[in-house]
């Protein structure tokens with residue numbers, strides 16, 4: 219038997235497995251319809267988020283909610299966007315996207331200007347973001363965008379790409395969330411892995427999050443047109459001596475602002491002022 223014919227069956231098997239895996243794990247991003255690779259079951263992502271969120275909150279200083287107006291602000295904006303997301307997905311027969319979500323919004327005492335949303339609706343805003351957002355509508359721009367990343371499952375997609383790149387064995391969903399390498403990739407996906415560094419969102423992810431985020435904020439009753447002066451302000455800060463952490467992951471440039479301007483007529487169709 220020559221070498222080629224001996225290798226053939228396993229080669230065919232591997233291709234077959236790859237096709238099965240890819241077709242089973244390809245989903246489409248809401249609104250844009252882009253196909254994406256999500257290798258990790260969403261239930262596993264939610265489980266990891268619950269435990270990593272808990273551990274993040276216990277090792278950081280959460281601002282107490284007792285009559286703190288900034289905590290109230292974060293919870294109010296977050297809840298309004300969450301309600302809009304739920305409505306948007308329901309209207310598009312995509313409610314299963316948030317079926318396992320148990321929304322939580324926490325303000326953490328940290329001078330970094332940052333915010334993120336893990337799968338399952340686990341949101342953190344850093345106190346350092348509030349002097350930059352300055353008003354409720356600008357906070358809605360950021361939260362709409364961060365929540366859109368979660369709804370579009372960008373974290374799962376980035377993790378899937380890393381798993382493939384690092385050749386990590388997919389040994390089943392139970393083992394996956396206990397795998398320290400996978401846990402590290404999860405933390406890197408949200409920029410909370412400390413010295414592990416950050417896996418940057420792609421330009422495409424950023425555009426999708428802007429597109430969905432504008433619709434979510436508009437449906438929540440916040441004027442999406444305010445996103446333009448907000449990102450222009452951020453763009454000016456990017457050249458300063460201490461650019462906000464949010465910008466390391468969200469380059470605010472003329473390109474981004476032009477894209478947001480292009481999306482505005484669609485976003486305005488969803489705008490329900492005066493809520």
Ligand SMILES: [Zn+2]
Nearest residue numbers: 419424427468
């Ligand atoms: Zn982003």
